[in-house]
Amino acid sequence: MKTQENLVSSYFPITTNCSGEHIQLIRNTALIKRFRKDETILHGGKACSGLVAVISGQLRAFIQSSTGKQVTLYRLYDYDVCVMSASCLLKNMQFDIHLSAQCDTTVLIIPTATIELINPVNPIFRQYTLDLLAQRFSDVMWTMEQIAFSPMPARIARFVLDTANQNDGESAILTHDTIAKELGSAREVISRILKYLQSEEIIQLGRGRIHITNLNKLEDLAKQLSD
Numbered sequence: 405m406k407t408q409e410n411l412v413s414s415y416f417p418i419t420t421n422c423s424g425e426h427i428q429l430i431r432n433t434a435l436i437k438r439f440r441k442d443e444t445i446l447h448g449g450k451a452c453s454g455l456v457a458v459i460s461g462q463l464r465a466f467i468q469s470s471t472g473k474q475v476t477l478y479r480l481y482d483y484d485v486c487v488m489s490a491s492c493l494l495k496n497m498q499f500d501i502h503l504s505a506q507c508d509t510t511v512l513i514i515p516t517a518t519i520e521l522i523n524p525v526n527p528i529f530r531q532y533t534l535d536l537l538a539q540r541f542s543d544v545m546w547t548m549e550q551i552a553f554s555p556m557p558a559r560i561a562r563f564v565l566d567t568a569n570q571n572d573g574e575s576a577i578l579t580h581d582t583i584a585k586e587l588g589s590a591r592e593v594i595s596r597i598l599k600y601l602q603s604e605e606i607i608q609l610g611r612g613r614i615h616i617t618n619l620n621k622l623e624d625l626a627k628q629l630s631d
Contacts, residue, residue, distance in 0.1 A: 409431055411434070411436070411459070411512055412427075412430055412431050412434050412512070412514075414483075415457035415459065415483060415485070415512050416430070416455070416457060416485070416512075416514060418528070418529055418532040419529075421526065421528040421529060422522060422526055422529060423526075426521075426522050426526065429518055429521065429522070430514055430518055430522075433514070433515050433517070433518045434512055434513065434514055434515075434518075435512070435513045435515065436459070436510065436511070436512055436513075437510070437511050437513060438508070438509070438510045438511075439461075439505040439508070439509050439510075439511070440505065440508055441505055441506065441507050441508055441509075442504060442505065442506075443504065443505050444502060444503070444504045445463065445489075445503040445504060445505060445511075446488075446489050446501065446502055446503035447502060452489070452490060452516050453489045453490065453513055453515070453516065454489065454490050454513050454514045454515040454516045454517075454518065454519060455485055455486070455487060455489070455490050455513065455514040455519065455533070455536075456480075456485065456486040456489045456490075456503070456511050456512075456513050457483065457484070457485045457486075457511060457512045457513075458480050458481060458482055458483065458484050458485075458486075458509065458510075458511055459482070459510040459511060459512055460482060460509065460510045461482075461505060461506070461507050461508055461509025461510060461511075462479060462480065462481055462505070462506040462507055462509060463479065463480040463484075463486065463503050463504070463505060463506065463509060463511070464476055464479055464480075464503070464504050464505075464506050465477045465478050465479070465480065465486065465488065465501055465502070465503055465540075466501070466502050466504070467500060467501060467502070468500075468502055473588060474585045474586075474588065475547070475551065475586075475587070475588030476547070476585075476586045476587070476588075477501065477543065477544050477547050478540065478543040478544065478547065479506070485536055486503065486540070487533055487536035487537045487540055488501045488503075488537075488540055489503060489513075490516055490519060490533070519533070550629055551587075551588060554628065554629045555628060556587070556589060556593065556594075556597060557597050557600075557601070557625055557628075558625055558626055558627075558628035558629050559587055559629065560583060560587065560594065560597055560598070560601075561601075561622050561623075561625040561626040562626040562629055563578075563583060563586060563587060564576045564578065564583075564607065564614055564616070564622065565616075565622060565623065565626055568614075568616055574615065574616055575613055575614060575615045575616065576613070576614045576616075577612060577613055578612070578613070578614055579612050580594050580595045580598065583598075598614070601622075601625075604618075604621070605617055605618060606618045606621045606622050606625070607622065
């Protein structure tokens with residue numbers, strides 16, 4: 405097990421550009437938190453936790469409408485850092501983004517209060533947080549472009565491929581409801597498209613599982629995503 409000191413330097417290497425005093429401050433205030441599968445970490449703009457780095461597991465960032473409809477914006481894996489959880493550091497900007505654990509997940513957090521002390525006197529660290537924000541905005545804009553301009557079958561194909569690659573490369577453990585929630589669509593729409601893909605012998609549907617029967621055709625379909 406890594407010590408707190410090693411964890412901070414491993415997941416936030418930018419801290420090496422801080423003064424000895426600030427490095428010690430970060431090490432003393434950094435928090436390790438563990439979340440169970442499906443536990444929500446961030447509820448829209450109601451909290452400002454700080455910079456969150458994934459030690460193990462997976463986080464899902466999503467937006468949610470007043471009716472409960474969700475759209476996944478991006479995912480965070482080992483060593484990824486979420487800056488949206490520290491969005492209150494950016495004045496006059498509000499992010500109603502939710503974070504949830506997709507499996508049992510452990511994170512390392514640099515609290516907002518600590519960042520507020522360091523950012524004004526360390527331009528390198530401040531630039532680091534801005535670069536993270538730019539990266540996440542890029543991820544969000546890509547997702548919005550897919551929703552606006554890419555056909556749903558192509559989005560489903562890409563999601564099935566990405567999920568299968570996290571498994572055995574040949575099958576994705578997914579339900580129709582999960583895909584609908586991830587892509588911000590209705591379950592009926594997802595089911596209709598999946599049944600069509602099955603009729604074309606591109607996939608085979610099972611209980612909570614989608615088996616890829618024609619990888620080349622599924623990849624060709626996924627290529628229709630907006631660049």
